[in-house]
Amino acid sequence: MSKGFVLPFIGTLLGMLVSCGKAEEKPIEGFSQEIIAIRVSDTIPLTNPDAKVWQEAPAVLIELKPQNMIPPIIQDAVIKQLTVRAIYNDDYFGMLLEWEDPTKDDIINVDKFTDQVAIQFPITPENPGSFMMGNKGAPVHIIHWKAIWQRDIEQGYLDxxxxxxxxxxxxxxxxxxxxxxxxxxxxxxxxxxxxxxxxxxDYNPAIKMRNPVSLIERQIPVEEAFAEGFGTFTTQLHQDAFAWGKYEDGRWRVIFVRPMVSPDSRDAPLPAETMVAFAVWDGSANQVGGRKQYTPWIPLKLQ
Amino acid sequence: MPKVYNWHIGREMEYPYEESRPEKQVAWVFDINKCIECQTCTVACKTTWTSGKGQESMFWNNVETKPYGGYPIGWDLSILPKLGEQVWNENNVYEGKTVFESAPQGEKVNGYLPSDEDYAHFNLGEDECTEIIEKGAFFQGIHKAWMFYLARICNHCTYPACLAACPRKAIYKRKEDGIVLVDQTRCRGYRECVKACPYKKVFFNMVTRTSEKCIACFPLIERGEQPRCVQTCIGKIRLMGFLSPPEKIRRDNPLDFLVYYKKVALPLYPQFGLEPNVYYIPPVHVPREFLYQMFGPMVDEAIETYRSASEDKELLGALLLFTSTQKIIHSFRVKGDYVYGYDDKGNEVVKVPFTEPLYIRPYFDGKRNVYRHTVT
Incomplete structure (x- = not known):
């Protein structure tokens, strides 16, 4: 049995034990167990990952695990780690996510899948619920970016x-x-x-019905959603977040920006201490939906 | 995983949801022996439902030539080996594994996702038979080589694999008639259904980025009419109706009669475990081993019954109802030399003679002062 298989398995097992309150998960060397967001005076850059302001925040390395608990699953993580930087000012909160991916997958066909990344906040930080898309009574706020959506905006709707x-x-x-x-x-x-x-x-029913995945006039490559458990992912009526990705040298860098305070009751609050979780998909590995790399809840502190 | 009863395989099997049969089940009988592969059904379906963008290579109805043809290419050849050994015991109980029971760990269904090229040649293998016919060969009573046409639509299965695999529950089976539909507002294009359906009758639309499938022409069914593919069938190979729930079957319901009473029509690949609801009268000239694999162990009896139809007026009457009317036939009766079909309220919707009346007219039409080309 390879080490790559054993580690996520043990991680999962430990995660389950922690949730039962019986054991402590030992930090894996090199991976951070919390994210510190740094207050900045500059504006938060929307599309430029090379902006200097990002350097003010520490780069935090997060371990990604294969979603191998609830069908449909992936056996092994093809993307094993994620680098995260978090900054905020009076109005906005920003995150820069980076990961290595040797292929840029920004098209969709029957056998082609797109690269994606999502961040998730608990709507009730005092009771964050399941890190797997929340649960009844503990809903989550998800901000989801897809490479195909950005391509739609940059080059026109993929036809x-x-x-x-x-x-x-x-x-x-x-x-x-x-x-x-x-x-x-x-x-x-x-x-x-x-x-x-x-x-x-009329002959394109999903477009006619305004399915959120079939928006031909898409303005932003990101979707804000609400969920309270598996299969409950629901697009929010108010879209308040933004994200933009840049692919260079076998590496995705994606910026997420959201308001610090949102009037939308389905957007998570951002108190000084909350939680955040991530999910990453690799299109080349046919990853979509539940077939993804994920992180459990990670404490997020706004300094 | 819950256990459900699948009468096609004669036993209980694993399925992700509890057994929940509809009040009546939309079903079809296709008589393979009569299909001439004119593709009128295919075109009728295509022009009605899938002429939009992203549906260019999508055929909810297709007719393929067996054994070599298949759309998408090799759909059955790809899924059959995944099931392992497929054995039926002497009581016609399937002892192998279904697509649900053979699913790898972490999957709900044992399936595969075709490539885009698999959909690019919709009629590859058309009219190819099993052997090369030597020059000078002629028919001597026994066919030297064989092939047959297999018309395929969504089977609106009792245990749909597409529905089982969808993590978003975007696929549902209607309680009132058993039609299986993809909710086009809920689907997020994960393609788990495309991968799971062993018949490959859920398709991905690359423009809307959602999955789409045969809707059984439900707007027609809801007003008491048979679907387009049935109405337009040139060879009159098709009959659509409703199967009654197992405890309420009726002899005068043509679908119940053909499927439950006469057992002349059989499900396609029953070993997949989906309880598909398109029933086929097997082709009589095809080697039995091939037919056992495709239609299960009841093939011999079905062909024997079919061949004796000329001596069974009730059976012959039911077979005469195929593509005889646009209306859905809920019950039928043979009276004298006619078979009558009735709608759900008992109104007569069709009357078919056992023997077509023959009228012979004189060659010369004195009224118009012309000779007739045809006198019958």
């Missing part, structure tokens, strides 16, 4: 002709205004789904 540049379809739809592919001097022009009228989107 079928982006995945298959040489494709051709005679016409879409059989209503009053059918949509045809056209021959132009530059070549074949395929219609883009962004150009469709609401009536033409």
């Amino acid at each position: 079928i002709q982006d995945l298959y540049p040489n494709m051709w379809v005679d016409l879409y739809y059989f209503k009053k205004q059918p949509i045809y592919s056209e021959f132009t001097e530059e070549g074949v022009k395929m219609p883009r789904v962004e150009e469709f009228s609401p009536e033409q989107n």
Whole structure:
């Protein structure tokens, strides 16, 4: 049995024991057991991970564990650690997350998955509940960034002709205004789904129904959600957070920013001492949904 | 994991949820012997439901040529070896493992996710038969090689693997008619259902980024009509109706009659363990070993019954109802040389003669002063 398998297993076991109050989890060398957020006077940078202000906060290394408890699972963590920096000022709280990932996965197809990262805060810090998306009576606030969403904003909504540049379809739809592919001097022009009228989107039910994963006019690459247990992930009506990622040299750096105080009752408060948890997905490893690397609750102190 | 009873495999099996049968179960009987693979069903479905963006290579209904064809490519060849040995005992009880029972640790269903290329050639293997036919060969009473057409839609299973695998509970089975649907507002495109369905009848839409599947044309069913693929069937191979719950089966319900009483139509790959609700009358000319694998151990009896239909007026009558009307037939009766179909209120919706009436007209039409091309 490899060491890589044993360690997460023991970690899980210890985690369960801690929750029963019978044993203390011993810190693994090199990994931090808490995150200190530093107060800064500058503004929090929204998109620049190289901004100097990030250097004011200590870089904290967090261990990621494979979600191997509740089906569907992953057996081993392909991303094993996450570097976290946290800063805040009067108005906003920011986090810079960094991890190594040799492939940038920012498209989706039947067999292609996107890179993602999410942070989670307890809505009731005095009773944070389960670190696995909370539980009934102890809900959580999740801020979720996906590489595909950022690509949608930077390059336009990922459409079928982006995945298959040489494709051709005679016409879409059989209503009053059918949509045809056209021959132009530059070549074949395929219609883009962004150009469709609401009536033409009758044939794209999830777009028509405004499913949060099918937003063709997406403005921000992040989604704020509420959850109180597995399978309860629910997009919030008010989206108050922002995130932006940068992929360079086999490394993702993603900035998360949220207001210090939010009028939204489904946003977690940020007292001087609370908790935070993370989840990271690697698209190349077909990770999606519950198939992810996670951390348990980690104390977060605002200094 | 709860235990549920699956009558296709003659025993209880593991399933993530408790047994919960609908009030009536939408079901189909397809007579494979009559299918000519004209793909009219495929086109009817495609133009009705999947002409949108992201659905270009999505066919809720497809007809493939067996043994080599398959859409997505090799769907059954990919899942069958995963189940291990598939043995039935002398009482027709399945002793192997279902896709639920053989699931690896940490998975609810034993499945696989096809690649995008697997969906790119919807009719690969079309019309290919098992052997090369030598030049000069002709039919001498026994076919030297074989193939057959397998029309496939979602089976609206009693124990759907897609529903079992969805971590968000975005898939549901309607209590009133057993139709299995993906909630397009709740689905987050994890593709656990695409991976889990052994029939590969849940599809990923790469534009909406959600999973989509056959909806059994529920807007038609809700107004008492059969789905598009049934209404348009050129070969009249299809009959859609409702199976009654096991304790309430009726002989005059054509679906109950064909499936429960006559046992002439069989489920596709019952060993998967899903209790699928599309029942097939097996092709009579195909080697039995192949059919046992595909339709289970009741194949011999089903073919024998089918072959004796000419002596069984009630059975022949039920078979004549296939694609005979747009309306859903809830009950049927044979009277004289006709079979009658009735809707849920007992109103007659169709009357089919056992023998087509034959009228022969003279070659010359004196009224129009022309000769007729056809006189029958």
